[in-house]
Amino acid sequence: MPSKGPVIVITGTPGTGKSTHAQMLAQESPVPLKHINVGDLVKERNLYEEYDAEWESYTVDEDKLLDELEVIVAEGGVILDWHTCEIFPERWPDLVVVLRCNHTKLWERLEKRNYPLKKIQENNEAEIMDVVIMEARDSYPEEIVVELKSESTEDLESNVARMIEWINQWQKNQAEE
Numbered sequence: 120m121p122s123k124g125p126v127i128v129i130t131g132t133p134g135t136g137k138s139t140h141a142q143m144l145a146q147e148s149p150v151p152l153k154h155i156n157v158g159d160l161v162k163e164r165n166l167y168e169e170y171d172a173e174w175e176s177y178t179v180d181e182d183k184l185l186d187e188l189e190v191i192v193a194e195g196g197v198i199l200d201w202h203t204c205e206i207f208p209e210r211w212p213d214l215v216v217v218l219r220c221n222h223t224k225l226w227e228r229l230e231k232r233n234y235p236l237k238k239i240q241e242n243n244e245a246e247i248m249d250v251v252i253m254e255a256r257d258s259y260p261e262e263i264v265v266e267l268k269s270e271s272t273e274d275l276e277s278n279v280a281r282m283i284e285w286i287n288q289w290q291k292n293q294a295e296e
């Protein structure tokens with residue numbers, strides 16, 4: 120048995136379903152995985168420079184955040200759930216999952232969160248412009264980046280099943296090494 124579990128990044132525009140996927144994966148995974156909601160960590164551990172009330176968002180202190188995450192990632196068995204991934208060092212993830220959602224559905228999900236209109240617009244545009252997938256492809260080897268649709272419960276279930284299959288394969292590869 121490998122001593123350390125894999126490091127899985129689940130990324131995507133806000134509202135695409137990262138936390139929903141990460142929670143389900145953490146519950147169903149054959150190896151223990153800690154779900155780290157990076158946005159929550161930033162707030163809980165004060166890893167930000169300031170809070171922007173107009174955009175209702177935090178300006179992250181990236182150095183502090185990376186120092187905190189380094190310790191967590193070193194232990195292995197982690198799901199990093201965040202709307203951006205390019206600040207994570209290339210050596211960290213074993214798998215990078217980028218969730219995608221049709222912009223009409225995404226708009227509805229973000230409206231339910233009571234985001235300010237301009238924040239809904241900004242995120243919706245980012246999804247249409249492929250911002251996160253391009254960031255992931257620019258930052259990591261193409262063989263570890265997987266783009267998955269997250270528009271329905273069936274998508275959620277099949278995506279999690281696919282990630283579990285990947286973990287099983289990962290475990291086999293570790294055992295052979």
Ligand SMILES: Nc1ncnc2c1ncn2[C@@H]1O[C@H](COP(=O)(O)OP(=O)(O)O)[C@@H](O)[C@H]1O
Binds near residue numbers: 133136138270
């Ligand atoms: N594949 C999906 N099918 C249906 N609803 C989904 C799906 N993924 C997410 N949702 C819903 O969309 C909303 C945003 O999901 P969430 O996981 O919080 O997104 P994120 O973590 O990317 O911001 C939640 O209400 C969630 O239930």
